[in-house]
């Protein structure tokens with residue numbers, strides 16, 4: 024109904040706020056667009072679910088997420104994929120590994136800072152009803 028549509032609109036605004044905060048942070052520039060699978064031909068053999076910040080924004084606009092938890096599952100792919108594909112703590116991978124951990128902490132800190140647990144519970148309850 025109307026109030027469910029209002030809640031989903033508020034959720035999309037919340038998720039865009041989180042994503043845009045991360046998108047604007049220069050540390051996370053590598054995570055703003057999909058990994059170029061032409062430049063990195065083995066990427067899709069290693070990473071089965073690529074994700075990036077611009078794809079999150081597209082998904083939000085397509086109403087893919089109806090709870091914060093569904094969004095977090097995709098957002099966590101971004102830094103998890105970077106740790107999986109760039110495993111070596113000795114080489115150049117070290118810089119992207121630090122950025123992946125920084126992305127994880129920034130993502131969850133922004134959510135904790137702004138998310139009303141009652142709002143997420145209402146979104147989860149709506150998901151059960153659907």
Ligand SMILES: COC(=O)[C@H](Cc1ccco1)c1ccncc1
Nearest residue numbers: 053054058063105108109116119
């Ligand atoms: C999320 O970005 C990545 O996982 C790519 C993978 C990659 C490897 C070679 C080219 O690109 C990356 C980019 C910059 N520094 C390290 C790795």
